[in-house]
Amino acid sequence: MVFQWYGQCYRQFYRWTLGLVMLGALVQVHAQTASNASYLIGAGDELRISVYGQPDLTAETQVSADGMVMVPLLGNLPIAGKTSTAAAALIANRYEQDNVLKNAQVNLLVTKYRSQVVAILGKVNNPGKLVLEGPTSLTQALAWAGGIAANGSERLVLMRMAPDGRQERTEYDLQQLLNQAADPSPTVWLKDGDTLYVPNAGRFYLNGEVHTPGMYSLDRPLNVRQALSAGGGPTARASESSVKVFRQRADGSVQELRAKPDDRVLDGDVLVIKESLF
Template identity: 75%
Template sequence: MMRCYPIGRFCFSLTTALLLLCSALVWAETSTAPRSYVIGSGDEIRITVFGQQELTAEVQVSAAGTVQVPLLGTLAIAGKNAADAAQMIAGRYEAGNFLKNAQVNLLVTKYRSQVVAILGRVNSPGRLVLEGPTSLTQALAWAGGIAPSGSERLILTRPLANGRQERTEYDLQQMLNYDAGQQPTVWLRDGDTIYVPNAGRFYINGEVHSPGMYPLDRPLNIRQALSAGGGPTARASDSKVKVFRQAADGSVQELTAKPNDQVMDGDVLVVRESLF
């Protein structure tokens, strides 16, 4: 069964929803996006100086974050964007009395320094080289979207300066819902890892229109789970929804469910028939 992702009043497949969202990010989120690409070790750059063709250089940023610049020698540019690095080089040419009113242009020709990993239940897992501001949903679209067995619960792991890692979970439904309007865009950084876990499963039996097994790919309560099964039939009892849940010791517990109770992986929901 194809999952449907709401955008405004409409509902789209995952691929279409991601493409629409990524297109909207071009204009809707520019105010919150990182301003420009930050140069790092391994990137290849081309330096040109207006009117000074002999000063043109194509170099790779070293592991120490430096490059060799004609007449200036070794300069550290890692951590700067292209415009700031070009301005710094121009200033060095002028300060060293090599040039007056130096006009320097710096272009990143190969992006290699900033990489994120996309793992788990996506259609094309792998490593994505960031070539500019990239959001979590854009990276997910690059990976071909979530596989049929994947969850809509996304896990982002990010390395911190103190050597530890920050782990954050996101709900894809909320990220794709334009009407929510309060979900900020998640911009990726070098070293991030996106993981899409397996979707859980739950079962619906009894007085529902479409009993069977359903993916638990996002948080659901009992009312939402019953809606996935087409809702209760006319013979169903609203007060007699039972949940059979396996405990840690392997035993099966029988619980009386309330509409807002959360569904757990492996739950069996049984809608009883009304006696009246």
Template identity: 50%
Template sequence: MEVYLRSLTVLLCSMMLMVSGPLQAQEDDAYTLGPGDRVSVNVYGQEDLTTEAEIGVDGTVAMPLLGSVEIAGMTARMAARVIAKRLEVGGYLQNAHVNLLVTEYNSQSVAVLGQVNQPGRITLRGPTTLTEALAMAGGINQGGSERIVLVRVDKDGDQSRREYYLRELLDSQAEDRETVRLSNGDTLYVPLMDQFYVNGQVRNPGTYAIDRPLNVMQALTISGGMNQRASKDSVVLYRQQKGGGVEEHDAELYEPIQDGDVLFVKESLF
């Protein structure tokens, strides 16, 4: 039974559009410069102003004539405009045309941990989605879940935690969902595969992966459904409790399945 999407298709970045609205939207999502990044600055018609430099810890880059120019936190396009404006305001050039390119990406990274083939830290080289980061980490390994945990710490130090299912990020309806983009300092964690168990009067008792949100009815369907000897009104769910005990109750068909749940279908007495 196929329960994983082991092949990640990483989409290429969209081509730049020549319309101001889409261009501005793309710029808003673009990579922001930071300390440690190396940049190449070219001023049209002024080769003596061409500069290759590393952004310092103070967020500035050294430019001929201008000295230190703060560009950290800006996109490459924004930084080019700032430098051009400084050249014009300083009286050095009229209608300055500046192009700035990132030659080394060093300031932003995310950690990808858990059940991936190449866990570790990944340097962001532009706008990066959750699925792209997983691909860069070699994909999910054989023991990994499709449940992906994203941990993010905001500027105030507050931590948030969200969960995503890989299948939902890549299925035919993914284009209707919001793209999950990563930010500097994010951590992705792929836990071990969640499982549930089905025993008793079903066609295929055994252990199954929770590859998407499931309820009791769906779980029984995955196990082949009840056999002819099953009591259709007697499905018992056993669930491990945090304190170490096991809770037992009659299962509701639309009750969500959790990791470690055991479903037992009793035999009919008639």
């Protein structure tokens, strides 16, 4: 019972700590999107265009489906795929080329972001569609969705459309994404049309000479040693060198394996710790 209570407390503390990390990431994404100038304008975005010293040329407008925007005295101009800075420079150059204004100073502000959207589905606290207002990482999007639900896995699935039209599926370990100091892997940035899916947490079972046998949640990658710790560890009678794993094959048959401490535990595995003969 003591080991079980300790395990529950550890998992609650782990979730609480993860929540703080997610909250920090959420604060970061708001600060980042408020000042980021690399957002690419797209169809549906609403804009405010103003020209210094020319209040009559101020316009509130929306990017059309073909990427055009109506600019006072210039008509429709193509700005989809450009940053706010690049679009403002384009408009200023056209004012000068058409002899409308000299030394035009144009400011362009995206007032409503609508063109770039990712879907966040599965076992998150607040699933939905996130409108990208700037560079947004996978962990920041997860923070926006309220983090992983209690029955969710830390094995994250990102589905993205490839240039040839095929859908690519990539899996990520949340702990590795959060632990950037120890893992040199680059940040995973989301793109328009991405789908982030959080599946159900898997399950594994402990039996034999372990303090707390039973079923346990496989909500993050575990090896055999870590799985045994979740059950309070082996008893004094256990033979730690004789751990068996019973794993179901795709055809329904069960495979018996001798487990090593660093072997990966898979969903549905049954770990049996045998009693020492001495």
